[in-house]
Amino acid sequence: MNFFDRLRFFFREAAPSLRAQRRVALILLICQGGITVSGAIVRVTGSGLGCVTWPNCHPGSLVPLKGAAPLVHQAIEFGNRLLTFVIAAAAIAAVVAMHMACRRRELKVYAWLNVAGVVLQALIGALSVILELQWWAVALHFLPSMLLVWLAAMLYIRINEPDDGTPQRVFPQAISTLGAIAAAALAVVLATGTMVTGSGVHSGDAGVGMEGRLNVDPQAMAITHAICMYVYLFFTVVTVILIFRHRLDPKIKTAGLVLLAVILMQWGIGVFQYYMHIPRWTVPIHVAFSSIVTACTAILWARGIIRTGGEPASATGSPAGDAKRAAYLENSARKKVTG
Template sequence: MTRGIRIASIATLATQIIIVGTGGAVRLTGSGLGCTTWPYCTPESFVPVPEQGIHGIIEFANRVMGGVVLLVAAIMLVLAIVHRRRHPGVLRLAILIVVGTIAQALIGAVVVFLHLRPDTVGIHFSISAVLVGVAAWMAWRVFRGRRARWGGSLAQRSLMLATTVMVPVVVYVGILTTGSGPHAGDGGAARNGLDPAVMQHVHALPAYALLALAVGLVLAGWRMRPFGIWAATLLGLIVLQATIGIVQSNLGLPIALVGAHMVISVMIVAATVVAALSLRVPAAESVEADDVRERVAA
């Protein structure tokens, strides 16, 4: 039974990330209005009709993926209820994910009804990033259990806090940058009015600050396990993200690279959450660490 909830927690995290990719495909192929209504694809048909072409298929596939995400989240919720004593705290996170996933579906309807306004599209993506972070937190709790308190050195905790603050800043500026550019989800969709050339540079500033913080995390925590491993994973994702960002900018924003950029952004959110949680230590380890410090002080 424990294996089941572990698989479900990983599946929840994976599907929350995958739907960012399918949603990105909708936006990047100009299929945001491939289905003109919600929950039906057309006023007369639940599924796409031939007249809608590939755009209808892409948009409908993303909606189907949304159903898969909700189903997996619901299964995780049932398992969290069954194992609520063995895995305390997981139930609250599972409830939050189910509620958030349902809210995402409703916001998706609003996005369609408002013809892909950049602010609604940005909210849609922001909630996806939050859900990925919560799913990563939940998976960590399932595998590692409850942690008593923060461990690590002051430098590690300070760098981790700064990184945790900087990640949503980078994601938000990235949302504004995308909303100013050519990939708004449909050929006739509005942009947010910002200059995309300027926004690329604005986006780069917090991104490079985040890169510097990640380097600091690795240098400060490479000897500490598992924190050092997750800090290195986070750094690797940020380096990959920065590389893709530079290349896509110079190549005129090809949709494959922009889509990868979107998916990696939420993977960075997940890695940040797990890296932060890896600084938490169990109660037994907290007591042992206190004893060591007392002996050293004596």
């Protein structure tokens, strides 16, 4: 059996363990959040048009060209584009892992949506370059990334739940309702955040002034964004208080406290930005915490309905995956003995 035959046999017969699946999902989650940070670095360094075409960097050239634009701008923008392939690989790995382990449809859907989202984001990125970084095109590029972070976080947290378990509602209806309101408020916070950026000084390209920017008062927009943040924080605080009053699982309480902590850190960064007139170096940090807040909100939301029961010592989280994994390990052991 040659290398390619062995590879095909592995992907057809093997089933990754729960730990391996979680690792793949965690890598995907980090990648989905990480590319938003690299995109922010593109913006604050004015590298958005370091590559002026898509998919090529410059007409007739897939890679940066000497003298076509400042080399550092080309390197930053081209590096950001290359990260798309890293995320695509992570998303495909998640899909492969879910199918190899014979996981339930919910997990496969999360994984496939991440693949579809990467493709969509690549197209939106091309649109933003073609439109020379119009503010709404850049905002349209950022917001789906937050949705993909949410989906990756849901995949990560739900992998450990057994496929043959029974879904059970953990949160009382009041907590579920408040959690939904908080999640909707977060979406508004993220949307208004893109408007603050769209009306501000960081255009994304060193050669672009305020043309193509959102024509509103940046200070008023920042205050609107802050008000939305306070609304989101209020509903989250009330949700966490109710979680403690109902004496739910300690893991849920921890998730709530972690979420409140990262929201407060994000709030502190935002206040600092406002009074210091948005220093460039703070923007990637603020964007990074946007991903962290979104992921933590998704994790707390996922705790509201969990699967219980099922096989307590499951290796893959799926009865079919466990049988497949056991057969693969048995065949592998037999081959080692005989050969």
